[in-house]
Amino acid sequence: MNEPTIEPLGEDALLLRLDRRIDADVNARVHALAARIEAARPAWLREVVPAYASLAVFLDDDAEAADTDDRLQAADHWLRTLLDGPDAACPAPGGDATPFDIPVCHAPAFAPDLDALAAHADLSPQEVVARHCAGDYRVAMVGFAPGFPYLLGLDPRLAMPRRASPRTRVPAGSVAIGGAQTGIYPRESPGGWHLIGRTPLALFDATREAPCLLAAGQRVRFVAIDEATFHALSAGARA
Numbered sequence: 001m002n003e004p005t006i007e008p009l010g011e012d013a014l015l016l017r018l019d020r021r022i023d024a025d026v027n028a029r030v031h032a033l034a035a036r037i038e039a040a041r042p043a044w045l046r047e048v049v050p051a052y053a054s055l056a057v058f059l060d061d062d063a064e065a066a067d068t069d070d071r072l073q074a075a076d077h078w079l080r081t082l083l084d085g086p087d088a089a090c091p092a093p094g095g096d097a098t099p100f101d102i103p104v105c106h107a108p109a110f111a112p113d114l115d116a117l118a119a120h121a122d123l124s125p126q127e128v129v130a131r132h133c134a135g136d137y138r139v140a141m142v143g144f145a146p147g148f149p150y151l152l153g154l155d156p157r158l159a160m161p162r163r164a165s166p167r168t169r170v171p172a173g174s175v176a177i178g179g180a181q182t183g184i185y186p187r188e189s190p191g192g193w194h195l196i197g198r199t200p201l202a203l204f205d206a207t208r209e210a211p212c213l214l215a216a217g218q219r220v221r222f223v224a225i226d227e228a229t230f231h232a233l234s235a236g237a238r239a
Contacts, residue, residue, distance in 0.1 A: 110171075146206075177193060
């Protein structure tokens, strides 16, 4: 494992880089480090934002040191002291929690790429669904669009390169596979991943106390549902 490096990220943040690759162990280190920083919660800390192999640490505008360079240097020193200290056993968020269940309907109207992905994997569509729902996933990071979870834990057999021609409109709630990752589109948007189902859950809602349904580090699993259940859950969510 590489030693973390620290570099400026604009005028109010520092970037801790652990590596430059997508790897479950590296991502677990990112979330453990984020938990350590959150547990210490220095006065200058505004927000910690994990990614696959790096961690952005944002400074509070109300920090005691008004000068930008002084604030960044003080935060840099604090972080280096933390990194040089004992590696406290601080679990990543949701590390030992029960997985959050995401209901997914794989009806043809919601899964236009299921057959193509099955053919690519040399599996039946039913086998693709079974393997996808058998996975124990973790939210590696949230990004691309508000509430979009990048999930690690995909069965390697289901990996498939992104579409050569991205769609201009992907429906909200679409469950998709892109490369070795799976994820969920929180709202209608362009996208180049392969659509294999749809969830009735709202992944992002700005009116909620916690707008994002899923948080980085959280465990997730998919649960197959039929079309009638999908519509019933959708109606319940709108009620």
